[in-house]
Amino acid sequence: NKPEWYLTQVLMWIGNHSKFLDDKIQPILDKAGSSVNAGLEFSRALVMLILEKLAADIPCLLYDDTLFCHLVDEVLLFERELYSVHGYLSSFPSCMHILSEESCFQRWLTVEKKFALQKMDSMLSSEAAWISQYKDITDVDEMKVPDCAETFMTLLLVITDRYKNLPTASRKLQFLGLQKELVDDFRIRLTQVMKEETRASLGFRYCAILNAVNYIATVLADWADNV
Secondary structure, three states, rough: HHHHHHHHHHHHHHHHHHHHHHHHHHHHHHHHHOOOOOHHHHHHHHHHHHHHHHHHHHHHHHHOHHHHHHHHHHHHHHHHHHOOOOOOOOOOOHHHHOOHHHHHHHHHHHHHHHHHHHHEEEEOOOOOOHHHHHOOOOOOOOOOOOOOHHHHHHHHHHHHHHHHHOHHHEEEEEEHHHHHHHHHHHHHHHHHHHHOHHHOOOOHEEEHHHHHHHHHHHHHHHHHOOO
């Protein structure tokens, strides 16, 4: 239940050994005419240990939503630091390959959808759902975006950020399919609320729904350039 213990330990080992590997080991490899990068090979070997650990742990966590989600969150944070701070190569084995394996991946999709729907329930039942966060700042709030629409688009953006480093396009497309389902679900929810407001079509909430739809359509159009 604490994958961050071993993930953080590996990041510490990589960081603590980098100077020694660069200053002492790399010159020996260079002198021998080797193309091996000592730091990267050290990192690769440690990541292989993590892959073994994940392969053993994941089957035990698949049906505990809380522990499984926590594991995925920690793995994604680990991967981000591994690449951004330690220069790990995308061609090397990574945790995303383990998360892409069929049983694990399908479970990830399922819990991602479950928690996204829960988030949508809470954002639409919030008292501030139809109020703009920036209603008092006119130069920021030209579109009069209600809070629920902004929160929903942030949710989609966070999901994209979580799956964007998956190693295959087919897996990314499955996540895109989930996002399309969520957009359609949100559309249905907006329609249901709108039907309740048809008698007051100039009312506050009806206008907020139209602003939400306009905002979502605009943002999706902006995202159209993102392959």
